[in-house]
Amino acid sequence: MKNSIFRVILACSVFAVFSNAALASDVVLTPFGQSPDAMMVKVVLKKLGVDARLEKLLQADGLMDEKVLITVVAGSSKGLGEAGIDKDAEIERMQAVTAAARAKGMKTLVMHIGGKGRRGTLTDLFIVEAVPMADQLIVVEGGDFDGLFTKLAGESGVVLLPANSVRETDAPLQLVLTEWGVIQP
């Protein structure tokens, strides 16, 4: 009897663990501006059980059967240089990827996780392009110090979810990805 109860509990636990995890192909992640911040989002997603695919130079035809596109916006001159791409080409790449994602019925989540330190002329250029493409927006504290995200989100009708730190983006990520069917409630 005891053994049977233990088996049921074990089976329920295993089901709970696996039902909470997403399929590997549910989320595709790409930086918008070629900063390394997308890698950090990948780590947070992994902790949530979401094994996202990270493609630094994701192209429109590189989208598979994912449900969600996450673009992590922050400009890095070094990153753009290493990727062999300039800011105009980066904007064109993201416009094409986001349009293709929308055509496929995917949701787009835009994130800015670098706080005030990751704001500046180059990043702001990408932010202005990124926010109107979003279905949801997550911004880490400090990133909206001058209200730019609030303003753009308001104009585009996008909901802005704040987080205190990169680590604490797990809560809004869980909320959004649950709503979008990536994480099972």
Place this chain on the structure above:
Amino acid sequence: MKQRFSWLLIVVGWLLAIPVAHAVSVAPVLQSREGMVTAAHPLAAAAGAEILEKGGNAVDAAIAVSLALGVVEPYASGLGGEGYMVVVMADGRELAIDFRSTAPALADYVNLDKAGKLSKVKYTPKGYCVAGVPAGIGQALELASLPLSVLAAPAIRLAEEGFEVSETFARVNMDAFEILTENAPEFLDEGMPWMAGSVYRNPALARTMKIIAEKGVDAYYNGELADNLDRFMQENDGWARKSDLQAYRALTKKPLKGSYRGFEISVPGSPVGGPRILATLNILEHFNLAIMSWDDPLAIHIMQEALILTSLDQRRWMGDPATNTYIPEKGYISKDYARQRLMQIDLSKASDPSLWYSQRVGDPGPYENGANYIDVMLEARQKPVIEGTVEDEPPSTTHFSVVDKAGNAVSWTQTISSFFGTGNMVDGYFLNNELGNFKGEPEEGSPINLEPGRRPRTTIAPLVVRKDGRVRWVIGSPGAGRIGSTIVEILVNVIDFDMSLENAIRAPKFTGYDAYKEIQLEDDFPAKTIELLLEMGHEVKRYQHPDLYFGGPNAIEVGEDGLLTGVGSIRRLGGAASPQIQTGK
């Protein structure tokens, strides 16, 4: 009565012998007559001031700052790094201690060819060149007055007790997140970057510094720390071996000397950026900059063109004098050579970057023995043009300055090349990746071809400026290719434009360096200044002001009346610190 007198003597003796509590003043800009330390992190500056407070001299304080910076800025310098210092003692002694790193015996083009491109290899353990910071500290100890165990104590305390992560720390950590995830996940905060406000501790580094404090710097080159590094290298396919560490020596030399408008300037010689500072100032001396201003487009144009000319020469001719048979350093810094070079500057238009390497590289060789420029130019008419090529420059470093109340001055720049160096950590410190400062492929006649035992060339230039024998400024900066321009601009700002040191550092900076084809500048120059620069044919690339990209100078000014003004790096949230209470000595 006799007994009471004895007690009184004991109490008085106790009061005189025990230093008063070690309170120090710390601020971004500070004034004092008791000694001054400026560094890229206020806690490192405070560590130096604490040593001054204990009665240490400027060299004692500098050693404490060097070790403390390795704790609070582990990404910019540390025991796994290298550097150069210029020391000017009040008794007249002057030293330039070269603790630059050296390429290990296995680092040659045959092995590099097998390993892959240098731009990738430098982010692996192979990128490490034998560190010089411990040996540099060892050489500096000869001028110190306190034991290493005392000097290391503030840094050990910081590593053990931890400190609040600064915005700069957090930002560079985020920038290097990928390489750290791969090479040093143990450094990260449970797999994530350290965020501003969190507390970072480094017990492994504390242990390493305790070993060095107890056994001396030889522990790094010959003891258990050398064994640990050797093991790490062998297990991770690196090139450095214990035998490389055992062969390493820091070199004590005389500083290279020059002058600018009556000020005497002491800099480190080749293979670092000191000679270029002198060569640039030699050219600028011929222009009456004082009647212009910091934002005058003509002044900017002249300075930028002069900086380009000297960087082209530096790239072609300067290198490690110990492993190159021909380094025409004397010619490069001669006043006569500067006269020939300034003729290259067209006051009405910018030089064409596409012609820099084919038509604007000079030849300082004929000036080595003090020749006159007229004779040299007449004789050189038929000589072929010499070409140079550009290579990548490392983006990071750190500089600190110390002046004690006796007037001893230390200007010390140290680095691990890229932020976080190779990205690998051993015994709590990061390994430098100075290998990236060599040529990726051999080039005939290049002074920076990769060669075992050679010191790579870099742009660092810690310096001391004197007037009539008295120290007036101690200056240096990180910032790779921006170091030369930032230092020259600060000197011109204080000497020609009569700015305070704080304003000279705070003023917007621009670049003049052959690796950049445009003038890169901080965005607070007047619109008309930029318009005219564009009109002259300069391309202009703007950065916000202030931007860490333009370096983080930490400098000290010694006023005519002896008042010390310390200015911490405004672009890197640095600080100045001074003793608050005298030791009673």
